[in-house]
Amino acid sequence: MTELVKVDARVLNKVLSDDSAVLTLHIPADLDYFKGHFDQAPILAGVVQLHWAAKFAQQYLDISATDVMDIQVLKFQEMILPGQEVVLTLTKKSTEKVLFSYQSSVQSRVANSDVKSHSSGRLIFAETAVHPILEDITLTISEDNKAGEV
Numbered sequence: 001m002t003e004l005v006k007v008d009a010r011v012l013n014k015v016l017s018d019d020s021a022v023l024t025l026h027i028p029a030d031l032d033y034f035k036g037h038f039d040q041a042p043i044l045a046g047v048v049q050l051h052w053a054a055k056f057a058q059q060y061l062d063i064s065a066t067d068v069m070d071i072q073v074l075k076f077q078e079m080i081l082p083g084q085e086v087v088l089t090l091t092k093k094s095t096e097k098v099l100f101s102y103q104s105s106v107q108s109r110v111a112n113s114d115v116k117s118h119s120s121g122r123l124i125f126a127e128t129a130v131h132p133i134l135e136d137i138t139l140t141i142s143e144d145n146k147a148g149e150v
Helices: 046-060 132-136
Strands: 010-016 020-026 067-076 085-092 097-107 113-126
Touching: 020 046, 046 067, 046 085, 046 097, 046 113
Parallel strands: none
Antiparallel strands: 010 020, 020 085, 067 113, 085 097, 097 113
């Protein structure tokens, strides 16, 4: 398996408040995520967009939970391409709920610029928890058991 080395967008600008983060990101054309996705017309995979949204939410919005347990109202509308600049907006709705959206500006002849929506959704965070029943299970192997038997 090939190790991924170049995996992060470059943060060009950030505007932070207690419950929101607005990050302008440059999507490098040489990201490892573009290799094989797709060779003739690379696009940024949705799973990468989700990963970055979760990572930046934990980093900038003081989300202490370690895992994304649910993704709600997920929409992918426009592809994100290599070399593009996008704005990731994160809004903390509660200690475990964050809204995200990726947008970019497109120059238009009619208006100075139009906003293009790439993706959006809601991330639900939770601490990883071991089910109580699993905590009580112990595995005991007696000396009488043969190798491989439990």
